[in-house]
Amino acid sequence: MTKADIVANIAEKTGVEKIAVQATVEAFMGEIKDALEGGDNVYLRGFGSFIIKERAEKTGRNISKNTTIIIPAHNIPSFKPAKTFVEGVKNKVKVS
Numbered sequence: 001m002t003k004a005d006i007v008a009n010i011a012e013k014t015g016v017e018k019i020a021v022q023a024t025v026e027a028f029m030g031e032i033k034d035a036l037e038g039g040d041n042v043y044l045r046g047f048g049s050f051i052i053k054e055r056a057e058k059t060g061r062n063i064s065k066n067t068t069i070i071i072p073a074h075n076i077p078s079f080k081p082a083k084t085f086v087e088g089v090k091n092k093v094k095v096s
Contacts, residue, residue: 036077048081 007025011018032050035042042050057073081089 044082046082046084048079048085051078051080052076053078 003025007018007022010016010025011021014021032042036050036052039052041052044050052075055074055076058071060069060071061067062069
């Protein structure tokens with residue numbers, strides 16, 4: 001599912017114009033991005049949490065040059081789904 005699919009589905013279900021729905025979805029994603037860039041986590045009850053994970057410094061290898069490099073500590077965004085969300089997916093999704 002793409003962002004365009006999400007916008008189309010919401011517009012169809014709510015009767016709101018696609019342009020307005022797209023602006024809302026873009027604003028929602030922008031707010032989450034801004035919060036994470038500002039160091040804040042975002043918690044959406046019943047859906048999940050957008051959190052910042054800290055990665056420790058580690059040693060990596062460049063196999064083609066046979067050298068080691070130091071990968072510095074850094075932060076990455078992550079999504080942790082709510083328990084109800086996970087259970088819903090487990091019970092409804094059929095793996096083929």
